[in-house]
Amino acid sequence: xxxxxxxxxxxxxxxxxxxxxxxxxxxxxxxxxxxxxxxxxxxxxxxxxxxxxxxxxxxxxxxxxx
Amino acid sequence: xxxxxxxxxxxxxxxxxxxxxxxxxxxxxxxxxxxxxxxxxxxxxxxxxxxxxxxxxxxxxxxxxxxxxxxxxxxxxxxxxxxxxxxxxxxxxxxxxxxxxxxxxxxxxxxxxxxxxxxxxxxxxxxxxxxxxxxxxxxxxxxxxxxxxxxxxxxxxxxxxxxxxxxxxxxxxxxxxxxxxxxxxxxxxxxxxxxxxxxxxxxxxxxxxxxxxxxxxxxxxxxxxxxxxxxxxxxxxxxxxxxxxxxxxxxxxxxxxxxxxxxxxxxxxxxxxxxxxxxxxxxxxxxxxxxxxxxxxxxxxxxxxxxxxxxxxxxxxxxxxxxxxxxxxxx
Numbered sequence: 001x002x003x004x005x006x007x008x009x010x011x012x013x014x015x016x017x018x019x020x021x022x023x024x025x026x027x028x029x030x031x032x033x034x035x036x037x038x039x040x041x042x043x044x045x046x047x048x049x050x051x052x053x054x055x056x057x058x059x060x061x062x063x064x065x066x
Numbered sequence: 067x068x069x070x071x072x073x074x075x076x077x078x079x080x081x082x083x084x085x086x087x088x089x090x091x092x093x094x095x096x097x098x099x100x101x102x103x104x105x106x107x108x109x110x111x112x113x114x115x116x117x118x119x120x121x122x123x124x125x126x127x128x129x130x131x132x133x134x135x136x137x138x139x140x141x142x143x144x145x146x147x148x149x150x151x152x153x154x155x156x157x158x159x160x161x162x163x164x165x166x167x168x169x170x171x172x173x174x175x176x177x178x179x180x181x182x183x184x185x186x187x188x189x190x191x192x193x194x195x196x197x198x199x200x201x202x203x204x205x206x207x208x209x210x211x212x213x214x215x216x217x218x219x220x221x222x223x224x225x226x227x228x229x230x231x232x233x234x235x236x237x238x239x240x241x242x243x244x245x246x247x248x249x250x251x252x253x254x255x256x257x258x259x260x261x262x263x264x265x266x267x268x269x270x271x272x273x274x275x276x277x278x279x280x281x282x283x284x285x286x287x288x289x290x291x292x293x294x295x296x297x298x299x300x301x302x303x304x305x306x307x308x309x310x311x312x313x314x315x316x317x318x319x320x321x322x323x324x325x326x327x328x329x330x331x332x333x334x335x336x337x338x339x340x341x342x343x344x345x346x347x348x349x350x351x352x353x354x355x356x357x358x359x360x361x362x363x364x365x366x367x368x369x370x371x372x373x374x375x376x377x378x379x380x381x382x383x384x385x386x387x388x389x390x391x392x393x394x395x396x397x
Contacts, residue, residue: 021119
């Protein structure tokens with residue numbers, strides 16, 4: 001069977017691949033940043049579940065530093 | 067009386083996939099998405115992630131992508147990282163077009179210099195590249211410093227001396243003043259002698275990177291390539307009245323960059339992709355927080371969609387984008 005990118009099955013598959021890769025990258029970045037802070041594995045695990053990190057301080061994009 | 071909360075439809079990755087498919091179908095090229103929302107900056111950490119994203123396409127430096135579109139939306143970041151990312155992208159692709167739906171400022175502008183062409187959406191733009199980074203210590207992100215500020219202060223000191231001496235001559239006094247040196251001493255005291263020296267040296271860093279990228283890619287092989295590169299570097303380093311200036315298609319073209327304004331259909335499709343990305347970031351499906359001050363960017367690879375039926379985008383898509391998705395023509 002020759003599937004194209006228009007096929008729903010392929011789109012769903014690409015969706016999960018992109019999001020899966022994104023999550024892996026995010027977790028890797030989070031781990032690297034926290035290791036820089038000298039946190040233990042337990043601390044990192046605790047912070048990974050820190051609900052406060054679901055919130056980013058909102059700012060006007062126009063005020064974002066270049 | 068109880069009221070039921072009205073369910074708010076959550077944006078999904080499939081809507082983004084559909085928008086990207088419409089853009090790749092229209093452009094006839096695969097797409098690499100580099101999306102940096104507010105509070106997200108170009109960093110050297112991104113190199114591994116962008117490399118992995120490119121490898122997920124199946125391409126390698128030995129088996130390059132013949133023609134690649136890079137969708138870039140960013141307020142800037144580290145110029146060293148931008149240069150390195152640009153070189154990684156070029157390692158994987160023979161020909162590159164940077165698609166800028168709204169803004170690719172500062173370090174992102176520098177990255178665009180690695181393109182064979184930059185395509186700007188309607189009212190999209192770039193910015194000057196007169197930047198360096200300073201650290202405020204601790205875990206605070208490094209901030210960019212506008213090197214033009216140092217240059218401007220020196221010009222201000224010279225102008226102040228000239229104007230004062232002209233006024234002194236008019237009133238018949240000896241036309242000599244040391245106001246320029248006094249001002250420069252004050253600046254060095256304010257910023258610190260070593261820091262001023264550092265800024266002075268680093269003001270050419272982005273110019274050096276820009277020269278390498280423009281000579282290697284954008285202007286490679288052009289008979290007037292060297293002169294165009296000199297003009298572009300001079301203009302983007304020293305030609306703007308402020309770092310925050312928005313350089314639209316007209317200014318970029320006048321400053322001799324290889325830039326095109328997207329036709330309406332292409333601009334709408336690119337802006338539709340950006341709208342989907344912003345929705346997903348707002349819903350925290352992508353670009354989650356790394357700290358209370360910073361968030362993660364999004365990198366994605368989208369293969370070129372076939373010429374079959376276009377896919378419908380989100381309910382919230384702009385009317386024209388829906389028309390495009392349905393196969394309509396640009397007015």
